[in-house]
C-alpha cells in the first residue's frame with residue numbers, strides 16, 4: 001500500500017506536468033483514489049480496526065456502545081445529546097486509563113467559520129442546507145467567547161481509574177457544554193473495558209440527521225475510515241429515511257471495494273418497546289427485508305439498557321426505568337441481544353477482517369494499476385521508453401536546438417567582431433589606406449619614436465660637467481695628462497654599452513604595447529562570448545607564452561637592425577670606424593633604402609666624415625672622388641673636449657633620426673604587429689567549431705550568462721528528459737507492485 005501510495009503521488013505529479021497528453025478525467029480518477037490509498041496505508045501501519053457506531057439521532061447509539069462496554073461511560077439521554085464524536089480505545093492496564101481532548105487550532109476554527117459564512121452568502125435563500133448552516137453559525141456566535149477559551153487549551157488529558165470519576169466531565173464535554181463540544185476536534189477515551197477487543201477502536205458519532213453540519217461531517221469522516229459499521233436502528237421504524245440512504249451511499253463510495261452490506265451490523269434497538277413477541281418478529285422480518293443484502297445473522301434485536309440494568313452499571317435513568325424494561329423483555333421472551341451482537345461482530349473481526357482488508361487492498365491496488373497503466377499507455381508514444389535511444393534522440397534534439405541558435409549568434413558575433421576590429425584595433429583613415437596608416441599601428445610608431453627620443457636624451461644625458469668629468473677620467477694617461485683620442489674612444493665605448501641596454505628596454509616596451517592590444521581583443525571576445533574564460537584563454541594562449549613570444553619576436557626584429565646601427569653611430573670615433581663600415585656594409589645600404597626622413601642622404605659619408613651629402617647612387621668608385629672634391633681629402637678627427645662633445649651629439653641625433661625613420665621600417669615592426677594581431681583575429685574567426693563546443697560545454701554546465709540567453713531554450717529538452725525519467729520510474733514502480741502482489 002505504501003508503494004501504491006507513492007506510485008500514485010508520482011503518477012499524479014507526472015500527469016500535472018503533461019496536461020496536454022493526459023485527459024482531466026484520468027487525473028480526477030487518480031485524485032479520487034489517492035486519499036483512499038493513503039488512508040488504507042495509514043490504517044495498515046497503525047494496525048487498527050475501527051468500528052463506527054452510526055444511526056439517526058436518538059437511535060440509541062451511545063447506549064448501545066455503553067452496553068457493549070458493560071458500563072455507562074458515554075452520555076445517553078432522551079434529548080439530542082451526543083454533540084461531538086468520541087473514540088474509545090482499549091487501555092493496556094488500569095493505570096493507563098484516561099481521556100484526551102484535542103481542541104481545534106484557533107486558525108482552523110476561524111477558517112471553518114469563515115467558510116460557513118461564505119456559504120450562507122452563496123447558497124440561495126430557502127435552501128434547506130442554508131438554514132442549517134445559519135443556525136450553526138448563530139450558535140457558534142452565541143458561544144463564541146466560551147469556544148475561544150476552550151480552543152486556547154489545545155490539548156487536555158485526564159487519567160482515571162474508574163469511569164465514575166470522569167463520567168460527569170465526559171457528559172459535559174460531549175453532551176452538555178455546547179461551546180466545549182464545538183471546540184473539540186477529537187476525544188479519545190482509553191478504557192480497560194475494551195481490553196478483550198485490543199486493537200478495536202469504537203467511534204461514537206452524533207446522529208447524522210442532526211441539523212448541525214458539523215455532525216454530518218463527523219459521520220461522513222467516520223464512514224470514510226471505518227472497517228465495520230455498527231448501525232443503530234430503532235426496530236419499530238424500519239424504513240430508511242433520505243439521510244440514511246445518503247449516508248449508506250457515501251459509505252459505498254468511500255470504500256468502493258467493500259460493499260456496505262459486507263461490513264454493516266444492524267442493531268435493532270428498543271425491542272423492549274415491542275408489545276408482543278409476534279409484533280417483534282414481524283418487525284425483524286421487515287428489517288431483514290429492508291436490508292436484503294445484509295446476512296440475517298448480522299441483524300440483531302437488542303435492548304442495551306436492559307443489559308446495563310442487569311449489570312447494575314447503568315446511569316440513573318436506566319437504573320430507574322430498567323426494571324420495567326427487563327419486565328417487558330421477559331414478557332416478549334427475548335434476551336438483551338448484546339452477547340449475540342458482540343459474538344457476531346467478534347466473529348467478523350476474527351475471521352472476515354483479514355479477508356476484508358485483503359479485498360480492499362487488492363481492489364485499491366487494482367484501481368491504481370488500472371489508472372497508472374492508462375497514464376503510461378497514453379504517455380509512452382510521446383516519450384519513448386528506450387533510454388539509450390532516447391538519450392540519443394534527445395541529444396540530437398538538443399544539439400539541433402543549439403546549432404540553430406549558434407548559427408545566428410555566430411553570424412552576429414562575426415559581424416560585431418569585424419566592425420570592432422576595424423574600428424578599434426585597425427582603424428583606417430580611409431578604406432584602402434595601406435596597413436601603415438592604421439591608427440593603432442601608427443600609435444606603435446609614435447610610441448617607438450617617443451622611446452627613441454627618450455633613448456637619445458638618456459644616452460646623451462651626461463650634463464656638460466659630467467661629460468667633462470668622464471672625459472678627463474677616461475682620457476687620463478699614466479703620465480697624468482689627458483689623451484683626447486683615448487678619452488674619445490673610451491667615452492664612446494661607455495655610451496655604446498649604455499645605448500645597447502636602453503635598446504633592450506625599447507623592444508620590451510614595444511612588446512608590452514602589442515600585448516596590451518592583444519589582451520584588449522581577448523577581453524572583447526570574453527565580453528561578447530558570455531564571459532567564458534576558456535575561450536579567452538584559448539585565444540591568448542597562456543599569458544606567459546604570449547608574453548614570451550611577443551617579447552622575443554620584438555627583440556629579434558629590433559636588435560637585428562638597431563644593434564648594428566648603434567655600433568656604427570656610437571662605438572668608435574669618426575675616422576676610426578673603417579672596420580665597422582665595411583663589416584656592416586649591407587646594413588648601411590639597407591638603412592639608406594628604408595630611410596623615410598626629410599631628405600634622402602648618404603649615410604656612409606656621414607659615418608665616415610660626419611657630413612651629410614645628398615644621395616649618391618651606388619655603386620660607384622667615383623663617389624669618394626666626389627666627396628673628396630666636395631669635402632676635402634681628410635676626415636677631421638676630433639681633437640678636444642668640445643669637438644668630441646659635438647661629434648658625439650651629432651652621431652646620437654643622427655642615430656635617433658635613423659631609428660625613427662629607417663630602423664623602425666627596416667625592422668618591419670608594423671607588419672610584425674599587424675601579423676600578430678591578424679593571427680589573433682583569425683585564430684578567433686577560423687575556430688568556429690571549437691568555439692561552439694566551448695559554448696555548448698558552458699551551456700551544459702549552466703554557465704550563468706548563457707542561461708540568460710532567451711533564444712537558447714533547451715528547457716523544453718530538459719523538461720522532456722525529466723518526464724521520460726519519471727515515466728520510466730513510474731513503470732518500474734508499477735512492475736514492482738505487480739510482482740510483489742503476485743507473490744502475495
Ligand SMILES: Nc1nc2c(ncn2[C@@H]2O[C@H](COP(=O)(O)OP(=O)(O)OP(=O)(O)O)[C@@H](O)[C@H]2O)c(=O)[nH]1
Pocket residue numbers: 055056057058059060061062063064075076077078079080081082205206207232269270271272273302303304305317318325
Ligand atoms: N427503552 C429503551 N430505551 C432506550 C434504548 N436504547 C436507548 N434508549 C434510551 O433512549 C435515549 C437516547 O439514547 P442515546 O443512546 O442517547 O441515543 P443516541 O442515538 O446516542 O442519541 P444522539 O447521540 O443524541 O443521537 C436514552 O434515554 C436511552 O436510555 C432501548 O433499547 N430501549
Ligand SMILES: [Mg+2]
Pocket residue numbers: 061062063075076081082204205206
Ligand atoms: Mg449518542
